[in-house]
Amino acid sequence: MKIDERKLKILQAxxxxxxxxxxxxxxxTISKKYDLGVSPATIRNEMSDLEELGYLLQPHTSAGRIPSNKAYRLYVNGLVNNSHIDTKKGNKVDKKLIESIGQIEELIENSASILSKLTNYTSLAIAPQLKLSKIKHVQIVPVDEMRVLLVIVTESGMVKNTILRLDRSISKEQLNIISNLLTEKLKGKLIGHIGDVLQVKIIKDMYEFKDILESLIKNINKSVNSKESVELYSNGITKIFDFPEYNNIDRVKAFISFLENKDNVIEMLMNNGFNSMNNLAITIGEENSYEEIKNCSLITATYKVNGKTIGKIGVIGPTRMEYSKVIPLVQSISLDLSRILNKYFE
Known part of the structure; x- marks a missing residue:
């Protein structure tokens, strides 16, 4: 059975x-509240069809109907395909973020705070801190005949050490030459962009050390994309108490306990799929991998520097989320973050 326009209007109501x-x-109640142009009897028949199709649930005998996760998915897909960003509201958010910019960590934390206040849901954001760091100095130090220690010092004072195993021995003098050239070429560049810079600009100039440079790229990419290099920000966790479906203390405990597990939350955000058109990701109810949030919806969007995705920001809340309000706000703040960070790293 196909959903025609009348069924769709009733479902949306x-x-x-x-x-x-x-x-x-x-x-x-639907007949009284919504001008659908049909009788209660017709609406009742259409609701029976929608229940049979899996779009409605009847929580109690003789009670009315509520939407299923399948209904929310249909509704959300329609919103995403037809969504637009309120530029006036976006400009206000942009100004708030620009006013707050200091350290990158502060900017992302404030973005999560603003998103939670605007949506009244719990907000989450992740940022790979190592990717956002600018390089100050690079040094390669011999450990033994076939191993070296790569040391990267960032402008913020962060030090990243990585042991590299070589396929051949290289003299200390040659390692110093490589270190000096890497510092010269990479100084001021983001660690997250090292791979691109090395492959395009340096490997050609130092082809005789191609194997070492490729090993370096592989190890750095592994480091910056690991969970350990990711910072998690959250805001408004207690807002979940505002929703009647979370009057159940066990459900609240499960939700808060899940959000307190940094590794699980980061994995959830990093694995959350993307809508190919706008980098928006939405998972609803049973689509979530973790049992603790099977009654939740998660909406996230990526933010980028120089076209490279460096983090995500979004909200999590009950499946009956105000999608029409939340989706444009998540998109707007992610775009604002991208715009501000690109200016910051010019």
């Missing part, structure tokens, strides 16, 4: 009502 009120709704 039920979703809208449940997002606002968190209560099941019956055909008579």
């Amino acid at each position: 039920i979703i809208h009502n449940y997002i606002i009120n968190a209560e099941p709704i019956g055909s008579r």
Whole structure:
């Protein structure tokens, strides 16, 4: 059975009502509240069809219906395909972020705070700190005949040490030459862009050390993309208490306990898929991998520097989330972050 326009309008009315009120709704109430141009009996028949198709659930006998996860997915896909960003609201957010810029960590933390305040949901953001660091100095030091220690010092004073195993021995003098050239070429560059710079500019000039440079790229890429190099920011965790479906203390405990597990949250955010058109990712209810958030929806968007994705920001909350409000806000703040960070790293 196909969803025609009338069924779709009835379904949208039920979703809208449940997002606002968190209560099941019956055909008579729909007829009174929403001008659909059909009788309660017709609405009741259409609701039965929608329930049979899996778009509605009846939580109690003789009660009204509520949307299923399948209904939210249909609704959200329609929103994403037709969404647009409110430029006036986006400009206000942009100004708030620019006013707050100091350290990169502060900018991303403030972005999460603003997003939570604007949406009234729990916000989450991740940023690979190593990727966002600018290089000050590079040194390669011999450990033994076939191993060297790569030392990268960033402008913020962060030091990254990595042991590299070589396929051949290289003299201390040659390692110093490589170190000086790497410092000259990479100074002021983001660690996250080392691979591109080395492959394009340096390997050609130092082809005789191609094997070492390729090993260096591999190890740095592994380091900057690991969970250990990622910082997690969250805001508004207690906002979950505002929603009636979280009056259940066990459900609240499971939600908060999950968010306190940094590794799980980072893995969830890093593995959350992307919409190919706008880098937006939305998982609803049972689509989530973790049992603790099977009653939640997660909306995230990426932010970038020089076209490279360096982090994600988004919100998590009940499946009856105000998607029409949240989706444009998440998109807007992610774009603002990208714009500000690109200016910062010019």
